[in-house]
Amino acid sequence: MSEPILQMNNIEKHFGNVIALAGVSFDIRPGECHCLLGDNGAGKSTFIKTMSGVHKPTSGEILFEGKPMSFDSPRDAMEAGIATVFQDLAMIPLMSVTRNFFMGREPTKGHGLFKRFDVQHANEVTMSEMKKMGINLREPDQAVGTLSGGERQTVAIARAVYFGAKVLILDEPTSALGVRQTSNVLATIAKVREQGIGVVFISHNVRHAMSVGDRFTVLNRGKTHGTAKKGEITSEELQDLMAGGQELAELEGSLGGTI
Amino acid sequence: MTEEAETAMDERIKKDPLYRRLMKRPELGAIAGMILVTVFFLATADPAMFTLSGFMNFMTPAAQLGILAIGAAMLMIGGEFDLSIGSMVAFAGLIFAALLVNFGMPLVVAIPATLIIAAAVGAVNGQIVLRTGLPSFIVTLAFLFVLRGLSLVGLKWATGGSTQLRGIRDAVENDFLTPVFSGDAFPALFAWLANIGVVETFKNGAPKVPGIPVEILWFVLLAAAATYILLKTPVGNWIFAVGGDTNAASNSGVPVRNVKIALFMFTACCAALLAIIQVLDAGSTDARRGFQKEFEAIIAAVIGGCLLTGGYGSAIGAFFGSIIFGMVVIGLTYTNIDQDWFQVFLGTMLLLAVMFNNVIRKRVTGER
Ligand SMILES: Nc1ncnc2c1ncn2[C@@H]1O[C@H](COP(=O)(O)OP(=O)(O)O)[C@@H](O)[C@H]1O
Ligand SMILES: [Mg+2]
Numbered sequence A: 001m002s003e004p005i006l007q008m009n010n011i012e013k014h015f016g017n018v019i020a021l022a023g024v025s026f027d028i029r030p031g032e033c034h035c036l037l038g039d040n041g042a043g044k045s046t047f048i049k050t051m052s053g054v055h056k057p058t059s060g061e062i063l064f065e066g067k068p069m070s071f072d073s074p075r076d077a078m079e080a081g082i083a084t085v086f087q088d089l090a091m092i093p094l095m096s097v098t099r100n101f102f103m104g105r106e107p108t109k110g111h112g113l114f115k116r117f118d119v120q121h122a123n124e125v126t127m128s129e130m131k132k133m134g135i136n137l138r139e140p141d142q143a144v145g146t147l148s149g150g151e152r153q154t155v156a157i158a159r160a161v162y163f164g165a166k167v168l169i170l171d172e173p174t175s176a177l178g179v180r181q182t183s184n185v186l187a188t189i190a191k192v193r194e195q196g197i198g199v200v201f202i203s204h205n206v207r208h209a210m211s212v213g214d215r216f217t218v219l220n221r222g223k224t225h226g227t228a229k230k231g232e233i234t235s236e237e238l239q240d241l242m243a244g245g246q247e248l249a250e251l252e253g254s255l256g257g258t259i
Numbered sequence B: 001m002t003e004e005a006e007t008a009m010d011e012r013i014k015k016d017p018l019y020r021r022l023m024k025r026p027e028l029g030a031i032a033g034m035i036l037v038t039v040f041f042l043a044t045a046d047p048a049m050f051t052l053s054g055f056m057n058f059m060t061p062a063a064q065l066g067i068l069a070i071g072a073a074m075l076m077i078g079g080e081f082d083l084s085i086g087s088m089v090a091f092a093g094l095i096f097a098a099l100l101v102n103f104g105m106p107l108v109v110a111i112p113a114t115l116i117i118a119a120a121v122g123a124v125n126g127q128i129v130l131r132t133g134l135p136s137f138i139v140t141l142a143f144l145f146v147l148r149g150l151s152l153v154g155l156k157w158a159t160g161g162s163t164q165l166r167g168i169r170d171a172v173e174n175d176f177l178t179p180v181f182s183g184d185a186f187p188a189l190f191a192w193l194a195n196i197g198v199v200e201t202f203k204n205g206a207p208k209v210p211g212i213p214v215e216i217l218w219f220v221l222l223a224a225a226a227t228y229i230l231l232k233t234p235v236g237n238w239i240f241a242v243g244g245d246t247n248a249a250s251n252s253g254v255p256v257r258n259v260k261i262a263l264f265m266f267t268a269c270c271a272a273l274l275a276i277i278q279v280l281d282a283g284s285t286d287a288r289r290g291f292q293k294e295f296e297a298i299i300a301a302v303i304g305g306c307l308l309t310g311g312y313g314s315a316i317g318a319f320f321g322s323i324i325f326g327m328v329v330i331g332l333t334y335t336n337i338d339q340d341w342f343q344v345f346l347g348t349m350l351l352l353a354v355m356f357n358n359v360i361r362k363r364v365t366g367e368r
Helices: A044-051 A074-079 A097-101 A119-132 A149-163 A179-194 A206-212 A235-243 A248-256 B002-008 B018-023 B028-044 B052-077 B085-101 B107-132 B136-159 B168-172 B187-195 B214-232 B234-244 B246-251 B256-282 B293-303 B315-334 B341-365
Strands: A006-015 A018-028 A033-038 A059-064 A082-085 A167-171 A198-203 A215-220 A223-229
Touching (some): A018 A033, A018 A198, A018 A223, A033 A206, A044 A082, A044 A198, A082 A149, A119 A149, B028 B293, B052 B085, B052 B214, B085 B107, B085 B256, B214 B234, B214 B315, B293 B315
Parallel strands (some): A033 A198, A082 A167, A167 A198
Antiparallel strands (some): A006 A018, A006 A059
16 A cells, blocks of 8 residues: 555644543545544544644644654645544634635735735635535525535535645534535545545544545544454444444454554 | 536535525625614715715824724634734834935835835734734733834934924825825816816816825725735635634644735735825824724724634625714714714624624524
């Protein structure tokens, strides 16, 4: 397999005396979908936030394309080609869909003092990207606050897909989606992966994870139980691992080879 | 393409009619308010109010407030308040006057220096707000007193004990920049207009309106620039974003800190610009300059559609909000109404505007 785009070694993150991450290692390669599974409070969101420049790890090493990297802000990570759909979506209800879509990376036209936000181009892109995801917007200057939860989630995903040049991180992107939109998102993940982008997919739903995942990592109470390749592990085993079930010891064997 | 678009149309999607889209504009309330106020004074005031000289009369205080209000509106859209802008007018006025009189600097040095010092104070405000995470309301309330106090102390120091610093007229008499920041613009044009009978004249032939007071030009210029920035540039998008949700904006790659600090600096510079204009106009400065103007500016911004919670509003709204102010404060002198009603009006307008804005916000976000 190819070299990892992003490699996280022994990441720890403490919030005061709360240890959210106690040494997590993870990597993502081009053209694969790496699923991160775990119960609520396991530290999944905290972990991906160290990848996307929101949190600085307390300790541990991040290698981006083989070189040590320290993202100072989400903007840094974005500029490196990492796009994230955060669990809270990072959308602003009072702003239009277009303004949200391009927030922080507005296309411009003109030069110097007259360099301005190319609203028309932005509107066109937003409409067409949303259409690709199966949502027909009434108008691109509709406020995000008027959208349903699922539509909002779709805007956030469409935005990340559009800007995710190398790595696309999705933190529970399907939680508010209906059946059709969910299969749409899963199909999008498959499509993005084919373009050679690495996808980090966080989910609660083992079925969703199994349908698109190439590798699976389970996080439990800030620790990882290791990574399994597709075919090496069954849905039931993943489910048990997520729950931190009794079969843990038994499962260690099946994971052993890939830890 | 149209055919394809039509087939793809969701049957539940209906386009908003024009009036509904207008209803969603933040400046709607201010424009409606201005029409109301105009109708009111057309009915009650001496018709002289709506002559050219009457217009300049109410536009001058409107412009002076508006210069502050546009800064306040930008900052409010960015999710912060600055209660120190009134005191900043006094403080910047003192700095400016001292540079001219005590240090004998020309305007070309004194004006940029005043703006830079004001911007630095604005940056300090912003840094404290961002670093401590305290509400800007509290931090700038502290600066309201600090700057007012510094103005008093500094004034005594600069004058050797007096509370008024004079001698500015003499200091700038022959300065080439004086006409840009004081007096009336386009005197030749107005003299010509008077000559051909468009502008009324006094008995001696001098035009009754000698030109456009420069503050009005600055006000219009500032409103236009702020509107352009808000609506047509990436920075404008960042301002709405940081005011709407700091965390979401930051996670989306908006440089939140820089945007907020720049807004504090801009607001302080607006106050300094007003100070420069007022000091040149009066020929002196004192420590009461700009007293309570922070409240009027914030009220004008709120009338202009700015939400107290940030993320929504417009500079053009603050522009009309300020004109409403000027019309009422001057308009009352053209009526038989006791001018002390002004404060009653102020409070009532604020309350109505806030309630109206809440309705608009619900309409925009589709809240139920
Ligand atoms: N900013 C923070 N400050 C303090 N504790 C936090 C913070 N963010 C997350 N945590 C804690 O870290 C743990 C992991 O949270 P999170 O990463 O959101 O879990 P998950 O996404 O897997 O549900 C939780 O116990 C949470 O309370
Ligand atoms: Mg989470």
